[in-house]
Amino acid sequence: MGKTIAEKILSNKSGRDVKANDIVVADLDFIMGQDGTSPLAIRAFKEMEAKRVFDPSRVAMVIDHSAPSPLQGVSELHHQMREFADEQGICFYDIGDGVCHQLVPEQGHVVPGDLVIGADSHTCTYGAINVFSTGVGSTDLAAGIISGKLWFKVPETFKFVVNGKLPAGVFSKDLILYLIGDVTADGATYMAAEYVGSAIEDLSVEARFTISNMAIEMGAKCGLMEADDKTIEWVKQHSKREFTPVSADPDAVYARVKEYDVSNLEPQVASPHTVDNVSAVSAVAGTPIQQGVLGTCTNGRLEDLRIAAGILKGRKIARGTRLVVAPASRSIYLQAIREGLIETFVEAGAAVVTPGCGPCVGTHNGVPSDGENVISTANRNFKGRMGNNKAFIYLASPATVAASMLTGRITDPREYIN
Structure with missing residues (x-):
């Protein structure tokens, strides 16, 4: 029986032949926290009596949610993050560097086939470049930066086949809003969303990030796409890491499949x-x-x-x-x-x-x-x-x-x- 992208990545990272609904412990390729969640992860790290992160080069903290700090209390949280980053030697992005979900792929930290967690629900963004990336809580983040591993329930997959050509004045944001409106905010809960079809292929990588970013808004755990030539070129421009893209098998089993023709789609508003x-x-x-x-x-x-x-x-x-x-x-x-x-x-x-x-x-x-x-x-x-x-x-x-x-x-x- 064939596998989906999610099943393949979690099989690769757990060293097991797994399928949907299996429980696995898998190796993490990169871990990220932002200023709304990292202070809690730092506290959990200390409560677990950890001394060092598993690999400083594969951990990043980003100050982006309140940047620059608008309040004294927030400034103290930022101070905690700076101290921890300096002590551990991890990747650190301070005020003005940008939003975590732009920086992680832009700075070359993730590549196709990776397994990534972030203490932010929109970590699913990196699925646009063939990364199984998902949001976790601060305690899970702490466990990840200590061990380099985390447990997962392998998600079932909801396949979105999106064909046609978007009309002038209609963009990837309109497309993902339309899909969310169709399947509803809990239509793909704890599923991996796979986005395929000619309309997806026509999009730039930047536009695809918009689609994957909002996978969580239909309840999905991640929002995955195939790594085509556009993806590979984009990743090579941003990262020096070697990578092996992951594709779904032709006989992969999906929990749901929906097909769309967006040739006549209008601009959408939520x-x-x-x-x-x-x-x-x-x-x-x-x-x-x-x-x-x-x-x-x-x-x-x-x-x-x-x-x-x-x-x-x-x-x-x-x-x-x-x-x-x-x-x-x-x-x-x-x-x-x-x-x-x-x-x-x-x-x-x-x-x-x-x-x-x-x-x-x-x-x-x-x-x-x-x-x-x-x-x-x-x-x-x-x-x-x-x-x-x-x-x-x-x-x-x-x-x-x-x-x-x-x-x-x-x-x-x-x-x-x-």
């Missing part, structure tokens, strides 16, 4: 207060917007900034609105400066902030007021997600966010795209 409350933009067009957010681990990459800047160039955001732009990493920020994208945003009236997660998680850099509507390229719109449970968050593509900021209401971006 309305408050759940990610699966999705509709075509036409259904919510005209909704007043007070703030926009462009960035996050979902859509803060260079391709995303280029799309938004293409719409905003030579124009001004609507009177009475604010637009917060947060590039996903320092390197993206620098390249956006070189290309004139940052100038475009500033001239349009946007506020460009330090690379990080602040606006998305609501720690700082754009907490909305009571009753305000926000349109964001982020991945979650739960009550209180941006720091105020009386605000309303709409999720959309960079193009839809940019177009909406020009009019001050939710707007179909195709009006601004030739």
